[in-house]
Amino acid sequence: MDARAISLVRTTFKAVAAVEGGPEKLTSSFYAILFARNPQVRDFFPAAMDVQRDKLVAAIAHIVDQLEDLDRVLTFLAQLGRDHRKYGVVDAHYAAVGDALITALEQFAGAELWTEEVDAAWRDAIAVIAGAMMDAANADDGPPVWQGTVVDHIRALEDVSIVRLQLDQPMDYSAGQYVSVSIPSRPRMWRYLSPAIPANAEGQIEFHVRRVSGGWVSPAVVSNTVVGDRWTMGSPLGSMTRHTAEDRDRLLIASGTGVAPLRAQLMEMASRSVNARVHLFVGGKYPCDLYDLPTLQLIASTNPWLSVVGVVEDEEDPWWYQDHGPLAGPAPIVGQIGKVVAEFGTWSGRDIQIVGSPSMINTTKFRLQAAGVDLSFVHHDPW
Structure with a gap:
C-alpha cells in the first residue's frame, strides 16, 4: 500500500473511533451484516459477543497503526491466520469478512467520508490482511488445535x-x-x-x-x-522473544501472572551452559502477589547470571489474606515497579521485555524512557 492509501485508511478508522460509541456501533453492524449474509459462521463465535467485539477493534487498531511497518504487520497477521485455523476458517470466510467490514464502514462513515478513493484504499488493506492470514494458515502443516x-x-x-x-x-x-x-x-x-x-x-x-x-x-x-x-x-502466538539476542544482557519486568512467560524463558535459559546477565523484576500490589517468587529464587540460586528482585506497592498483605509466613530471601522493594526499575540502575543496551496490564506497560516504558532508555530495545506483545 502507498502512503496515500494508508493515510486514508487511518483517517477513516480514526474518524469512526472518535465518534461516541463509534467502535461499538461499527463492530455491532459488522457482525450483524456478517451473520445475516453467512449464517453458518455464527457457530464460530461465542453466545456473548462483547469480548469478541473488543478484540476486533483492538486488532484493527493495531494493524492500522502499523501499516507503514509492513514486515511487522505481516508477522502479526501470519500469527492470526495460524490461530484462526482453530475455528475451521477457510479462504472463503475471509472474503465474507472483508465484504461485511467494507459494508459496515461505508454505512457508518456516510457518503461524504466514504469516497471511491477511500473504498479502494480499504479494499487494498483488506486484501493485504486477508492474503497474509490465508497464506500463513495454508502453509501451516501442524494441527489446528x-x-x-x-x-x-x-x-x-x-x-x-x-x-x-x-x-x-x-x-x-x-x-x-x-x-x-x-x-x-x-x-x-x-x-x-x-x-x-x-x-x-x-x-x-x-x-x-x-x-x-x-x-x-x-x-x-x-x-x-x-x-x-x-x-x-490454538496455535502459539507472540513474537516478543524474536527480538532478543542470546548474547545481550536482559532486563525482564513482570507484574502478577505476567511472570509466567518470563519464567518459561528463564527455565529454558537455565538448561544452557552459558547465558548473558538477566535482571528480573517481579511486581505486585501486596507481598502475597509474589506467589511465584520462591520458584524464581530457586532458579537464581543455581544460575549466577540471574538476579531476581521483588517489588510491592504495600509492605503488608491485606487483612483477608491467610498468612503463609514471610517471603524467603531479600525483602521486596516497596514502590511502583516502573519507578523502582528506572531508578535501580542503568539499563542502556539491554534487551528489555515487559509483561503486565496495558497501564503497567505504558507507565514502565515512560519511566524507562525518562531514564534514558532507548525504547527500540523495549518489547512487549500487543495484547
Missing part, C-alpha cells in the same frame, strides 16, 4: 490458579509465547494464556491465571477447574 487434560490445579492465591495439563500431543512453542485456550464451561470463549514452562517432548504445559473481575473465562478457570477437565488450545 491441541487437546489437553488437567492433571493439577493449585490455588496459589484466592484469585490466582496454577493449572497443569497433559497434552495429547506435544506443542512446539517458544518460551515467552502465548496460546488461545478454551475451557469446557465456556465453549468458544477463547482466552490468551502464556505457558509458564518451556515446551517439552512429554507434552506437559502449565498456565497461571488470575481471576479478572467481570471476566467470562478467568473466573471459571480459577473457581471451577478440576482434574480431568479437557481444554482446547
Whole structure:
C-alpha cells in the first residue's frame, strides 16, 4: 500500500473511533451484516459477543497503526491466520469478512467520508490482511488445535490458579509465547494464556491465571477447574522473544501472572551452559502477589547470571489474606515497579521485555524512557 492509501485508511478508522460509541456501533453492524449474509459462521463465535467485539477493534487498531511497518504487520497477521485455523476458517470466510467490514464502514462513515478513493484504499488493506492470514494458515502443516487434560490445579492465591495439563500431543512453542485456550464451561470463549514452562517432548504445559473481575473465562478457570477437565488450545502466538539476542544482557519486568512467560524463558535459559546477565523484576500490589517468587529464587540460586528482585506497592498483605509466613530471601522493594526499575540502575543496551496490564506497560516504558532508555530495545506483545 502507498502512503496515500494508508493515510486514508487511518483517517477513516480514526474518524469512526472518535465518534461516541463509534467502535461499538461499527463492530455491532459488522457482525450483524456478517451473520445475516453467512449464517453458518455464527457457530464460530461465542453466545456473548462483547469480548469478541473488543478484540476486533483492538486488532484493527493495531494493524492500522502499523501499516507503514509492513514486515511487522505481516508477522502479526501470519500469527492470526495460524490461530484462526482453530475455528475451521477457510479462504472463503475471509472474503465474507472483508465484504461485511467494507459494508459496515461505508454505512457508518456516510457518503461524504466514504469516497471511491477511500473504498479502494480499504479494499487494498483488506486484501493485504486477508492474503497474509490465508497464506500463513495454508502453509501451516501442524494441527489446528491441541487437546489437553488437567492433571493439577493449585490455588496459589484466592484469585490466582496454577493449572497443569497433559497434552495429547506435544506443542512446539517458544518460551515467552502465548496460546488461545478454551475451557469446557465456556465453549468458544477463547482466552490468551502464556505457558509458564518451556515446551517439552512429554507434552506437559502449565498456565497461571488470575481471576479478572467481570471476566467470562478467568473466573471459571480459577473457581471451577478440576482434574480431568479437557481444554482446547490454538496455535502459539507472540513474537516478543524474536527480538532478543542470546548474547545481550536482559532486563525482564513482570507484574502478577505476567511472570509466567518470563519464567518459561528463564527455565529454558537455565538448561544452557552459558547465558548473558538477566535482571528480573517481579511486581505486585501486596507481598502475597509474589506467589511465584520462591520458584524464581530457586532458579537464581543455581544460575549466577540471574538476579531476581521483588517489588510491592504495600509492605503488608491485606487483612483477608491467610498468612503463609514471610517471603524467603531479600525483602521486596516497596514502590511502583516502573519507578523502582528506572531508578535501580542503568539499563542502556539491554534487551528489555515487559509483561503486565496495558497501564503497567505504558507507565514502565515512560519511566524507562525518562531514564534514558532507548525504547527500540523495549518489547512487549500487543495484547
